[in-house]
Amino acid sequence: MTKTTYSRRRVLKTSAVAGTGLMLPTYLRAQESGFTNAPQGDTVTIGFNVPQTGPYAEEGLDELRAQELAVEHLNGGGDGGMLNTFSQKNLDGTGIMGKRVEFVTGDTQTKSDVARASAQSMIQKDGCIMINGGSSSGVAVAVQGLCQEAGVIFMAGLTHSNDTTGKDRKANGFRHFFNGYMSGAALAPVLQNAYGSDRRAYHLTADYTWGWTQQESIAAATEALGWETVQDVRTPVGAGDFSSYIAPVLNSGADVLVLNHYGGDMVNSLTQAVQFGLKDKQVNGKNFEIIVPLYSELMAKGAGSNIEGVFGSMNWNWQLQDEGTQAFVRSFGEKYGFPPSNAAHTCYVQTLLYADAVTRAGSFNPCAVVEALEDFEFDGMGNGPTLYRGADHQCFKDVLVMRGVAGSGNANMVGYDTLELVEQTPRAQVEYEPDHPMFAGGSLGECNPGA
């Protein structure tokens, strides 16, 4: 038997030297590319950060379906959807710049903290170059700030607050969805035709950035018609029971109730308002009316027949007849068996727009992508001619005014056929200056490539 003569000190010494020797040649900084998470190899990873639990979960899950479809189309699967109708023809089904698109998903739970943790994990662990999705403006603003700091692109999903591209706008963040101001501008003429110019409105408002700015926008637009805003009551998000907020409406002398609520909250508050008999009431000699400024198919589905006669606005609807819409609805319907919601549409389009911008820029560098998207005009994505304005990274396009109707009675189509298109408000009517008072106070800052 041989006797081992290694002392502990010698073993330690040797292994330390060997370790350093091994490390030196492989030691290199990751920043060689000049920006965060430059794609390595033949794939590129993007992150879909959507609420899969919580009050806005329905929207989030539908966004996820559309995002998966977008990835499939970018990688050449399926029938190509809107790639065939998009006015830019750079995307040919070979991924982005020849790199296969992969994705990771995260659950925001509709909470800013959780959403940021999830986005951080996507950026730091999974190496995502772009974050897309979300269904709350509070979360969108939070994640947009994070992406700005980290140096990746944020393609916002469903976020309707003026602040996202107003006070909280960021150079690395882009919003395809419309906003509260646009809803107000589109709804006002329709409301005037339907309900006249002498009305008293009572607002119930979700107590966060989206509710605040939408309430402000709707109040301003309706007051310009001559309406009076009786009261604005803030309600907590996810309250569940709104009866204590609705009871006072009956005695307030108001003849219109504006529900600045979204998702599960809107379903609850509208249902309870109808149960309180508000829709059958007569006040000031007029029929009592309810308005839901921001509509979605999934909310309409939840609210069922309660939405009959209720006006609202949408970014896009599957019933539109243009080529892009039809192509998207067809491939979504074939894959999942029902039409897409407008949240799904916006996330799908955002993913394609990002892929196209990278291709046109010829680089994944966020700053090059920002440059390619700024003041970018495109068509064929379901909204008609659309502009991504460079001054605030907001998309400008037609806005749809919708009204709840009885529908065909098909239980699977509730929400999808119970909303009827009343008017397609032209883009010119909903445009505003980047420094409009409702949007002032923010600045894009410099684009940040990270690293």
Place this chain on the structure above:
Amino acid sequence: MLGLTSRDFTLFAIVCALTLLAPIILNPFPTGSALGASFNAGYPALMQRFAIFGILVVGFNILFGLTGYLSFGHAAFLGVGSYAAVWMFKLLSYNIVPAIVLSIIVAGLFSVVIGYVSLRRSGIYFSILTLAFAQMCYALAYSVFTPLTNGETGLQVYTSDPQVLMSPGDPVVPHLFGLQMNTAEVVRVGPWTWTFEVGYYLCAIMLIAAFYLSIRIFRSPFGMMLRAIKSNQTRMNYTGLNSRPYTLAAFIISGMYAGLAGGLLAAMDPLTGAERMYWTASGEIVVMAILGGVGTLIGPVVGSGIIKYLENIVSKINENILHQWFAALPDGLENVLIGVVHPFVGEGWHLTLGLLFMVVVIFLPGGLVEGGQRVGAMFSRKSRNASGVEADAAAQNPNTPAE
């Protein structure tokens, strides 16, 4: 060494090594491999949370583990700490020193007030009082104090904020006298990638300091007094001793730990929201402490680490990933296996946590630390009572109800 007994020093050295080498230890699988994509936890944002929640629960353990007073509102201190820190960023500059100092002070003040009132009762009444206070703080932050907290949207820093101490060239992310928190050194060794980030190491050093302080408190006469309160407060009172100053001191110390954790959370990510104070967040702290081992030194660190790991890693395992794992199996078996595993991963991680918690509470009342000791004892030739570094605290009061 460092005023610690040799056993405590060993434990302290282990914690130091684990925290300082975390970027390597938590990335055991090569980057890019399937296992690495699913199970590696060594990215800065998560490591920061490991350290920060470690601090929080170590502090909570000083109150709950030593005095037996179960505070069900500890998240409130975390929340006010975060708000204080973000306000410092908004008013002064992105330097984290004033932010963290103020967050500790503010959380301390809150705990004086809440502790003074709540500690007039013990047992379940104390828990309910702290819960009520925490929910009150949450409701105030969520809607009443909207100008101060920005409500549901959450408080964040805007370029239009005063930031009086900020000069034009200063970094616009949290920094320690110019050393930015998000500066990271990425080292690649073979297929592994390790990220050493300034922010994480700040948290790690804070955790080590917090842990050291907690050992000293555990071993001090003050700690002995707190344990006496836990074992029989009535008897303490009959001997003529006023126990309330001791419990209040423990409550404040533990509140300040939570404030430090809140300040660090904001320093790593300059944004805060009311949901940090929600009662489920307080409940999570209690679960972390019990899971790891109440009254033990290292238990809180273990418990918070496990929960944060489940929350951030296991919750990410979705159906697609399961399909990848079991792809080699025949179709029928694959679907059965996925059907069995799926409820426990992804959104179902709460279920896994619930089961783990039940198992621990039923079979290992001393938490996972007790489990570790039992395993250690099984392999140790020495007698059982000499086996664990941790045994003393748990063993001293085997009959104390966890009130």
